[in-house]
Amino acid sequence: MKVYENIIIGGGAAGLMFAAQLSNKKRSVIVEGNSKLGAKIEISGGGACNFTNKKIAPSDYLAEKSFIKETLKEYNNRWLISWLEERGLEYRIKNGREYFCKKSSKEILDIFKREIRGVKLRLSTRVESVSKRDGNFVVKSSRGDIVGKRVIVATGGLSFPKLGATDIGYEIAKSFGHRVTPLQPALVGFTLQPQDAFFKSLSGVSVAVALKVGQREFSGSLLFAHKGLSGPVILNASLFWQKGHIEIDFLPNFNLESIKSSSKSLSNLLPLPKRVAKHFFDALEIKDSAAKYLTKEDWKRVEELKSYSFAPAGTFGFSKAEVTKGGIAVEEIDQESFMSKKVENLYFLGEVLDVTGRLGGFNFQWAFASATKCARAIES
Numbered sequence: 001m002k003v004y005e006n007i008i009i010g011g012g013a014a015g016l017m018f019a020a021q022l023s024n025k026k027r028s029v030i031v032e033g034n035s036k037l038g039a040k041i042e043i044s045g046g047g048a049c050n051f052t053n054k055k056i057a058p059s060d061y062l063a064e065k066s067f068i069k070e071t072l073k074e075y076n077n078r079w080l081i082s083w084l085e086e087r088g089l090e091y092r093i094k095n096g097r098e099y100f101c102k103k104s105s106k107e108i109l110d111i112f113k114r115e116i117r118g119v120k121l122r123l124s125t126r127v128e129s130v131s132k133r134d135g136n137f138v139v140k141s142s143r144g145d146i147v148g149k150r151v152i153v154a155t156g157g158l159s160f161p162k163l164g165a166t167d168i169g170y171e172i173a174k175s176f177g178h179r180v181t182p183l184q185p186a187l188v189g190f191t192l193q194p195q196d197a198f199f200k201s202l203s204g205v206s207v208a209v210a211l212k213v214g215q216r217e218f219s220g221s222l223l224f225a226h227k228g229l230s231g232p233v234i235l236n237a238s239l240f241w242q243k244g245h246i247e248i249d250f251l252p253n254f255n256l257e258s259i260k261s262s263s264k265s266l267s268n269l270l271p272l273p274k275r276v277a278k279h280f281f282d283a284l285e286i287k288d289s290a291a292k293y294l295t296k297e298d299w300k301r302v303e304e305l306k307s308y309s310f311a312p313a314g315t316f317g318f319s320k321a322e323v324t325k326g327g328i329a330v331e332e333i334d335q336e337s338f339m340s341k342k343v344e345n346l347y348f349l350g351e352v353l354d355v356t357g358r359l360g361g362f363n364f365q366w367a368f369a370s371a372t373k374c375a376r377a378i379e380s
């Protein structure tokens with residue numbers, strides 16, 4: 001039976017970048033459950049793959065900062081952009097900071113397909129378990145056993161099972177004695193408790209807000225969705241939300257004092273779409289009178305719009321989440337090589353680790369950076 005040098009489990013962002021970095025591709029194999037490579041890359045960023053961000057710092061991640069710091073410093077956004085540029089990628093920058101493929105995520109996928117030429121591909125092959133036999137690893141798959149000297153687990157998280165996500169990476173880790181921290185959907189919308197059910201009537205409307213979740217503050221667009229709240233600012237909040245309430249300012253950068261003596265009605269003064277204002281006025285029992293006639297009690301209720309206490313019922317779940325929060329505990333992983341500290345020649349990369357970035361290209365940056373550092377450590 002053939003013994004591979006590297007068995008790469010998962011042909012997603014991290015698995016592809018790892019394979020691309022190998023100088024000798026012939027003795028490696030990518031084992032991928034889907035019938036094609038990079039399914040998440042393809043649909044990511046609205047089909048244009050937001051692969052990195054203008055500013056990347058450890059604070060953009062929910063992770064053990066000391067573990068990710070050096071990797072993100074060495075294999076940072078500048079390194080990634082020039083690596084892709086050298087291979088012909090054209091990109092555009094959105095919102096002044098988010099890097100997307102110029103037209104389509106196929107452009108970045110095509111680069112990887114070119115860069116991994118020589119690596120053996122086993123597509124539509126689901127990994128079921130990994131064990132050790134006579135010093136080698138045996139990867140049991142839906143299409144038989146595959147034997148190799150090293151195993152690189154790049155199986156991603158649990159989100160979007162329809163794109164091939166499975167729990168196999170966590171199961172492999174556990175079977176070798178690794179600890180997996182609790183797994184939760186993140187970069188995902190929130191469902192509503194009964195007191196906020198009126199949000200549903202605003203389904204489809206977006207507003208600019210600022211919010212506080214724990215110690216974190218975010219501002220951006222909030223979308224009233226059919227099932228609850230979504231939009232970029234909410235997705236970011238979901239990464240840092242445990243339980244309890246989120247404080248939302250529906251009137252960011254707006255000073256209520258400036259309108260208190262106005263003879264215009266409140267709905268004409270507040271920078272909110274009329275429809276949104278009306279639903280909030282009904283829910284908070286705010287009178288839509290001329291501002292100058294409102295009482296102290298009335299203003300207290302208006303002020304609630306600046307510090308609305310929103311307690312999510314839960315999230316939209318893994319089927320809608322962009323990422324999985326939690327993962328393989330990083331203290332048991334060598335941060336120089338990404339090799340398990342428990343089992344020689346077993347490696348873990350990308351989202352399967354307990355490292356989760358916020359919205360804006362941070363998760364691909366991590367997947368690509370961890371994969372490159374690992375491949376270069378192996379080859380050094």
Ligand SMILES: Cc1cc2nc3c(=O)[nH]c(=O)nc-3n(C[C@H](O)[C@H](O)[C@H](O)COP(=O)(O)OP(=O)(O)OC[C@H]3O[C@@H](n4cnc5c(N)ncnc54)[C@H](O)[C@@H]3O)c2cc1C
Nearest residue numbers: 010012013014033044045050127156164350351361363364
């Ligand atoms: C809708 C959506 C949009 C996103 N947009 C962005 C974005 O614009 N920017 C950004 O930074 N991040 C984005 N993300 C997150 C990003 O896609 C992931 O963080 C990233 O792909 C993680 O890379 P990875 O290689 O660790 O895992 P993945 O890319 O998920 O790759 C894991 C691979 O392992 C395979 N696999 C799983 N189980 C098995 C098994 N049992 N046997 C064989 N193969 C298996 C999977 O099929 C998959 O191909 C998005 C995610 C989603 C769901």
